[in-house]
Amino acid sequence: MNDLISDRNPLVIAAEINTIKYQTRKVLLASAIEIGRRLKEAKELLPHGEWGKWLVESCSYSKKTAEKLLRIFDAYGTQEPPNLNFTQAYILLGVPEEERAQFMAEIDVEGLSTRELQKAVKERSQALQERDQALQEKTELRQALSEQESQITQLTTERNHLKTKAEQLSKSQGEQETKAVNLEKKLESLKKSTSYEGLQKINKNLIAAQHKTNANQIAFLYESLDKTFKQLVWELSSFADKDKDTYEVYKSKVLDFLTKGLKETI
Template sequence: MIDELTTGRTPVVIASEINTMKRQMEKILLVHAIEIGRRLKEVRAMIPYGEWGDWLKVSVNYSQRTAQRLMALFDAYGEYLSLPPAGESSQNRAMLQGGEGLQTKEGRTLPNLTFVQALTLLELPEEERVEFLMEMDVEGMSTRQLKQAVEQRQEARREADQAVTERDQARQESTTLRDDLDKEKNKNARLAAERDGLKAAIHGLERVKGELEQEIENKKASYDKLKERSGYKTIKKMEVSLNEAYGKAEANKIAFLYDSLFKTFKELAYEMTKFAGKNQELHAIYKEKIHDFLHNALREKL
């Protein structure tokens, strides 16, 4: 106890030294991980396509997943943490390793991160990651607490994105419904106009129908009056006389045609008799033709 008081080396002091060394070691681990990521990105640009996985396995004994995580660390934190150039003073190197906080582009100081914390925070986008570091006591969190906080942040972001999506969808549906409503209103207005037009057309047709019916009635009345006049009876008598005269003329015409046919047939019979003695074979042909002609004529024409 006396030795501790004399030298000032108490358990509290030693614990403080140990914790300081732990922070320095964790920061150095993160810085070296970032530098490895920088070099992996550099060499990947040199490796031919398709040979990256083999090179990692043979040259540095890394899987592609491990290499991808290290390069992601460089992309996320490379501008904040890195090894000083080879010619930089050892004092500056000591400052880097002494627990200084991260500096953003805007000059804000961010808390120190361990390698595991830095990997965990890669789950967040860059802008949200900086906000998270400014808002949360990351240095005072355990790894489990940090993972839980990151998951809650991600869930909140998903819910916010879902809310935005639902809002946009609701707006779109509202716009669609409004457009449909406007279309329906226009359709109803058009149908109403067509209905009114049809009503007007029907009214016009009914008016024309009434006028035509009245005109028919008037003409019928005029016709009835005409029939009652004496002149109408005279006209009817004249029609009867004309019909009788036409009938007599038709009868005379038939009588004339009959006489002509009789004379012609009689003359034909005489000639056929004379011709029979000259050419019986040809006479038989003509006789058959005459017979067929008379038979068909009597059957079809009379």
């Protein structure tokens, strides 16, 4: 008996303690998982609005504690409980399920304190957020570059179109100027030709003939007017002795007619 006692040493004792800790840890987490399983079952059976009251009266749990246990069950209830205590298992809920095993393999979870594990999970989340933000910024930058390239292409096309149009207008203007010069030369040549001089002479003769015709017309009208006026005066004079009043009336009308006609036409 004394030999057995003498075989015990600090290393053996430490091993026993760690074994008990490991077993206790597994029991605590397994117990939490099983409690969460039963809480979920009860929640599904209870009428709406009775959940909180039932927790306090039947289990002495707050809703916050119950929600933690439910989350533990949802995360670990379908697998072999990991070698974690309840707090570690709950902290690791901050890591997506599909990435949790890899994360646990990359760090020494068992060797970390609660604070160190919380820090590791937080740093991982921040790193993922920064990565996602960087990817988002990269995507936005690519989109902006794509839009810029599209605008450059569009502006280049418009510039080439305007350049082509300007060249066409310049060519058309040159052709019009050449055409105008040629027409000017033809006109000068026509003016110098005999036929042009003949046309000018004919035109002058036509104008002179027109003037002469107008003069003859005026002379004819004047002679007719003179003859008519003389006949009117003679008729009025012969009528003066016969009807003095009528004579005066028509004499006045004739004078008014002549005065008005002279004012309007001459």
